[in-house]
Amino acid sequence: MNASHRDEMAHAPVGYGRLVLLWLGLLGLTGLTVGFAGIELGSLVVVTSLLIASTKAVLVLNVFMHLRFEDRVFRFFVAAALAVLVIFFALTFMDYGFHG
Amino acid sequence: MAEPSVVDYLHAPSKHRGPLSWILSTDHKRIGILYLVTMSFFFSVAVFLGFLLRLELLTPGKTIVDPQIYNELFTLHGMIMIFLFIIPGLPAVFGNFMLPILIGAKDVSFPRLNLLSWWLFLSGGILAVVSLFLPGGPVDTGWTFYIPYSVRTNTTVIPAMTAAFILGFSSILTGINFITTIHRMRAPGMSWFRMPLFVWSLYATGWIQILATPILGITLLLVIIERLFGVGIFDPSLGGDPVLYQHLFWIYSHPAVYIMILPGMGVVSEIIPVFARRTIFGYKFIAFSSIAIAFFGSLVWAHHMFTVGMSDTGQFIFSLLTFLVSIPSAIKIFNWVATMYKGSIALEVPLLYVLAFIVQFSIGGFTGMMLGALSINIHVQDTAFVVGHFHYVMFGGAGFAAIAAIHYWFPKMFGKMYNKRQAIIGWALLTFGFQVLYFPMFVMGYKGMPRRYYDYLPQFQIYHQISTVGSWIVVLGLLIVLHNLITALRKGERAEMNPWGGVTLEWTVPSPPPVENFVTVPTVTTGAYDYSRYEKKA
Amino acid sequence: MAETQDALLIAGGDHVHRDDVGIKLGMWLFLFTELILFGGLFLVYAVYRYLHPQEFHLAAQELDALVGTINTILLLTSSLTVAMSITAIREGRKWLSIALVLVTIILALAFLGNKYFEWAHKFEHGIYPRSPLLLEMPPGEILYFGLYFVMTGIHALHVIIGMVVLGFSVRFLWTGVITEHSYVRLEAGALYWHLVDIIWIFLFPLFYLLH
Numbered sequence: 001m002n003a004s005h006r007d008e009m010a011h012a013p014v015g016y017g018r019l020v021l022l023w024l025g026l027l028g029l030t031g032l033t034v035g036f037a038g039i040e041l042g043s044l045v046v047v048t049s050l051l052i053a054s055t056k057a058v059l060v061l062n063v064f065m066h067l068r069f070e071d072r073v074f075r076f077f078v079a080a081a082l083a084v085l086v087i088f089f090a091l092t093f094m095d096y097g098f099h100g
Numbered sequence: 101m102a103e104p105s106v107v108d109y110l111h112a113p114s115k116h117r118g119p120l121s122w123i124l125s126t127d128h129k130r131i132g133i134l135y136l137v138t139m140s141f142f143f144s145v146a147v148f149l150g151f152l153l154r155l156e157l158l159t160p161g162k163t164i165v166d167p168q169i170y171n172e173l174f175t176l177h178g179m180i181m182i183f184l185f186i187i188p189g190l191p192a193v194f195g196n197f198m199l200p201i202l203i204g205a206k207d208v209s210f211p212r213l214n215l216l217s218w219w220l221f222l223s224g225g226i227l228a229v230v231s232l233f234l235p236g237g238p239v240d241t242g243w244t245f246y247i248p249y250s251v252r253t254n255t256t257v258i259p260a261m262t263a264a265f266i267l268g269f270s271s272i273l274t275g276i277n278f279i280t281t282i283h284r285m286r287a288p289g290m291s292w293f294r295m296p297l298f299v300w301s302l303y304a305t306g307w308i309q310i311l312a313t314p315i316l317g318i319t320l321l322l323v324i325i326e327r328l329f330g331v332g333i334f335d336p337s338l339g340g341d342p343v344l345y346q347h348l349f350w351i352y353s354h355p356a357v358y359i360m361i362l363p364g365m366g367v368v369s370e371i372i373p374v375f376a377r378r379t380i381f382g383y384k385f386i387a388f389s390s391i392a393i394a395f396f397g398s399l400v401w402a403h404h405m406f407t408v409g410m411s412d413t414g415q416f417i418f419s420l421l422t423f424l425v426s427i428p429s430a431i432k433i434f435n436w437v438a439t440m441y442k443g444s445i446a447l448e449v450p451l452l453y454v455l456a457f458i459v460q461f462s463i464g465g466f467t468g469m470m471l472g473a474l475s476i477n478i479h480v481q482d483t484a485f486v487v488g489h490f491h492y493v494m495f496g497g498a499g500f501a502a503i504a505a506i507h508y509w510f511p512k513m514f515g516k517m518y519n520k521r522q523a524i525i526g527w528a529l530l531t532f533g534f535q536v537l538y539f540p541m542f543v544m545g546y547k548g549m550p551r552r553y554y555d556y557l558p559q560f561q562i563y564h565q566i567s568t569v570g571s572w573i574v575v576l577g578l579l580i581v582l583h584n585l586i587t588a589l590r591k592g593e594r595a596e597m598n599p600w601g602g603v604t605l606e607w608t609v610p611s612p613p614p615v616e617n618f619v620t621v622p623t624v625t626t627g628a629y630d631y632s633r634y635e636k637k638a
Numbered sequence: 639m640a641e642t643q644d645a646l647l648i649a650g651g652d653h654v655h656r657d658d659v660g661i662k663l664g665m666w667l668f669l670f671t672e673l674i675l676f677g678g679l680f681l682v683y684a685v686y687r688y689l690h691p692q693e694f695h696l697a698a699q700e701l702d703a704l705v706g707t708i709n710t711i712l713l714l715t716s717s718l719t720v721a722m723s724i725t726a727i728r729e730g731r732k733w734l735s736i737a738l739v740l741v742t743i744i745l746a747l748a749f750l751g752n753k754y755f756e757w758a759h760k761f762e763h764g765i766y767p768r769s770p771l772l773l774e775m776p777p778g779e780i781l782y783f784g785l786y787f788v789m790t791g792i793h794a795l796h797v798i799i800g801m802v803v804l805g806f807s808v809r810f811l812w813t814g815v816i817t818e819h820s821y822v823r824l825e826a827g828a829l830y831w832h833l834v835d836i837i838w839i840f841l842f843p844l845f846y847l848l849h
Contacts, residue, residue, distance in 0.1 A: 010658075013724070013725045013728040013729065014721070014724075014725055015725065016722055016725060019718055019721050019722055019725070020718065022718075023714060023715065023717075023718040026714045027711065027714060030707065030710050030711065030714065030842075033843055033847060034703065034707055034847065036847075037703065037843070037847035037848070037849070045847070045848060046848060049843035049844070049847055049848060050840075050843070052843070053839050053840050053842075053843050056839045057836045057839050057840070060717060060832055060835060060836055060839070061832075061836070063721075064717050064718075064721045064828075064832050064835075065828075065829055065832045066825075070662075071659070073283075073663075074662075074663070074666060077666060077667070077670070078666070078670075081311060081670040081673060081674070082673075084311045084398065084674070085673065085674060085677040087398065087399060088315070088351055088677065088681060089681055089684065091399060091401075091402070091414075091417070091418070092347050092351075092681060092685065093684075093685075093688070094402075094411070094413055094414040094417050094418070095343075095347070095402060095410045095411050095413075095414035096411070096685055096688055096689070097411070097413075097688075098411035098412065098413035098414060099411050209657065209660045209664060210664060213664075272668075272671050275667075276664050276667040276668055276671075277664070279663075279667060280660050280663050280664045280667065283660070283663060284657055284659065284660040284663065285660075310667055310670055310671055310674075311670060311671075311674055312674075313671070314671045314672070314673075314674040314675035314677075314678065315674060315675075315677075315678045317675055317678075318675045318676075318678035318679055319678060321792075322679075322682070322788065325788055329767045329768075330767045330768035331767040331768075331784040331787060331788055332767075332777075332780040332781050332783075332784040333682065333781070333784050333785070333788065338773075338777065338780050338781070338784070339690075339776075339777020339778060339780050339781050340777075340781065341685070341686075341689070344682065344685050344686075348678060348681070348682070351678075
């Protein structure tokens, strides 16, 4: 009935250039993480791998999945879901992390 | 507005005929009734199994069945009660029927998905029942499917777990539907803080359904894969850790008890203001305490595992967090009682059930805090004390809330009124029988009677006998309630639009409601429980 | 307050209203369930890795990082093409959009083919559930390979589901159900596909790189 609600959250389409740029960035990060794995970093490699993977995931969420263009409530929900997951991990390790 | 266009949902024209017009309907009200019917069936089966359990425990040694059958009985009683009655219970039946009406919407956001939820529910239920007759015999692991027994026993673990998996999926879809509906479908003026508290409780429940259920799904899937292909995940003989299974199982199954109780608390918050003729006390506190319970309830799962050899740090933290959950629960209780204080109370059937709820839930809650304390937990872990505790919370709480809800909304749902005298007799028997059935469990559990045991020492017999007699009274009470409601359906008096004097939106539409609930979409201008006109008179 | 405004506008509308935001919201909620589902698997991985660090380290050397890298590139590229297909349909370029979704599906097929050969290779080397070779290994390595098969297997299952979803998107684009003005179905399908990609972004280093 009215155009405003139909397009209420219709952000402008994301340009091809931006998408390709992001893709190149993701490939670069993939190269980086493979490169790091080749060096002897010891247990540090777990940390770097996860950091790079998280960065990639955040990029995909924000641009490919349009999260940064959506209403705030979407971002809030994603944050809440991730927080719950983190809590599940943290509390489980309250047990495993402290076995004598 | 043309009057004849208002056809109630029970007699609505449909492109399908007979039963098909029900099982293929996407009307949220019809789906609610579908759940009500299927769930009542499963509930009756599980009550019967519980009745047999109690009968077996009347005397030490064999009374009516062999130990293997006994193990199967308690497994199925738990499984059916939990997965087929009390988890879907209030949200699926009353949430479906009432949620859109309470927020002034015509339906839920995804009506077809809603129907799919019911079909999944039915399929899961049928699979659970069919698994009883498959080679290997009914599953005998207890509803918790603990490792390693669940990867060793030859009973039908896989069909039973698949059933639970499907039921979980159904629950998730309902949660997604409700949250989207609450966000997107509210009537003009229906702001978040004008929503009825039942809606708030469904909102909190929806989040638990979405964020906790998948953990159960993957855990069951892992055990199924482990049994099918021999992949090493939990089985200790392949290096797995059975305690990790317990962690994962309870990450879901503890929040699940809040899926069970939160909508019950929502119902109580609906009923009390209506029969006390007072605006609810502390609306925002009750609303936010639902969210707080959902949140804190997700942090306490390992209090089911204090005796498995967890680290001291883990025990300490989970015990502490457990005590925190009691705060929002207590906030609700205080607010309910404060609402009734100096109200003009009408002691109708729904309120009677609610009063029983408050007392029983409080007993269940207090014993829950005892169990949350490490020092006591070690002694009463896996005893009848625990059984008493969760029946007080689940049956005395959520179950009674469900019966309160059916007595409260029955006239709206079917346009008929039940016999109130008979309903009160049913309530009295049920409430009395409930205490006789479950209170002795606290005593014998404290004295050392383990749960799930087939045989027991003679010194426990007196408690078991009292408890079994209680089970007979409860069954009698349930039969009276059931008989009363079915009679009302067939030849009850016509119910008016607003028999209780409620002020929420469902009481502004005819009984039973028309197909799309509202002829004109309502515009909301006041809070959900505006009884100011009554209060001024008083 | 913006929320209330939305509700106002919608409830005041005609009976058959379209709520694109609602559909997207529902889709995101569904994605959370998938996220948590895999989250459970990652939790199992984390605990076992914590309990058996050496054995996980050794077992990971059995996997070919090159295969994993190729699959990562395939999935990242497929995420790009499906994201571009939305831009295309919004510009009204129907055939370009269809082509891009089809490329996504082809990339997904390539991913699965790669995965198939990888698994087959493991089986040839005698590494499969309950294989005599595996049962002789220390517990940590049995668990590592158990998780490897289960996690990549369940992920592959999601790739297949995603392909079916994208297949429907092609059909809807073809028949004009998804158009320049009504593209939420394509968006929902793409969201699902990106999630499958995100899961892989974490699976890849955890199984192929930590050796």
